Amino acid sequence: MRMKGEIASWNDEKGYGFISPMRGGDRVFAHIKAFVNRGRRPAVGDAVTFSMSTDARGRHCAKEAIIAGVPKTEKSKRSSALPNVLAAGFLLIVVSAVSVSAIPMQILLLYLVVSTAAFGAYALDKSAAKRGAWRTSESTLHLLALVGGWPGALIAQSRLRHKSRKQPFRAVFWATVVMNCAAFVWLFTPEGAKAWQSVVSLVINCAEFIWLLIPEAAKAWQFVVSMIA
Structure with a gap:
């Protein structure tokens, strides 16, 4: 049986809220996935129609919820x-x-x-x-x-x-x-290309400097220099 209600609270970050049934009683949990028309996100005060269901834990929740005035279109x-x-x-x-x-x-x-x-x-x-x-x-x-x-x-x-x-x-x-x-x-542009090369050179120099701060790397570098000399 379809029921009418109003969204009493909605947490858009977490994607769920609660519906207050028009006939009274406890608020009903509603997840964003329960809404059929998603032309826009639900908001507090929206009039909705929905069917009652239960989740895996046996708690009452809404399903096939429809926000009044939001058509089911392919736009979304x-x-x-x-x-x-x-x-x-x-x-x-x-x-x-x-x-x-x-x-x-x-x-x-x-x-x-x-x-x-x-x-x-x-x-x-x-x-x-x-x-x-x-x-x-x-x-x-x-x-x-x-x-x-x-x-x-x-x-x-x-x-x-x-x-x-x-x-x-x-x-x-x-x-x-x-x-x-x-x-x-x-x-x-020529200026942009030149600036990019400067950034790349700076990053490479910084990476080399940080690498040489590691004792093992510094020893390896000294060994390479001595071999070249």
């Missing part, structure tokens, strides 16, 4: 695929640029590595949110996006349904995407 499916298309399209542009030697291979590797790290950071943050553990700071997520991890972050937001609706996080995120894309275009 198309919009959920858009982030994947944007991320894949950008990476394809990077691959094409590398293939014609317009930019160095290191840039493609940077995007792939940092995007993987960004996806992992989002996954860890969502897991921590569910467990109530220590969260990954939003500034860290934005920094990863800024330095080239935004394709992975975009895919994570879509696939994991994490940080995909929250404002102003989204506004800052898209600002980092614009800045990174602007920097990417700048790399095609």
Whole structure:
């Protein structure tokens, strides 16, 4: 039997909340997966209809929940695929640029590595949110996006349904995407290419310096120098 109610509380980070039945009684647990129409996320005060069910522990919960006024359309499916298309399209542009030697291979590797790290950071943050553990700071997520991890972050937001609706996080995120894309275009200019080589040289020098701080590495370097001399 279908019941009517109103969303009394909703935790969008964890993807669940509670519905207050119109006929009264105890509040009913509702998970995001219980909603049939996902044109938008549920919010406190939304009128809903739902069926009663029980979970694996025998507790009452809602199923086949429908938010009033939100139609069941294919729009949400198309919009959920858009982030994947944007991320894949950008990476394809990077691959094409590398293939014609317009930019160095290191840039493609940077995007792939940092995007993987960004996806992992989002996954860890969502897991921590569910467990109530220590969260990954939003500034860290934005920094990863800024330095080239935004394709992975975009895919994570879509696939994991994490940080995909929250404002102003989204506004800052898209600002980092614009800045990174602007920097990417700048790399095609002589000044940008020169700046990139300077960054690569700096990273290599720092890595060598840190490596030489290790006693075993310092001894090995001294041995190589003595052999050359």
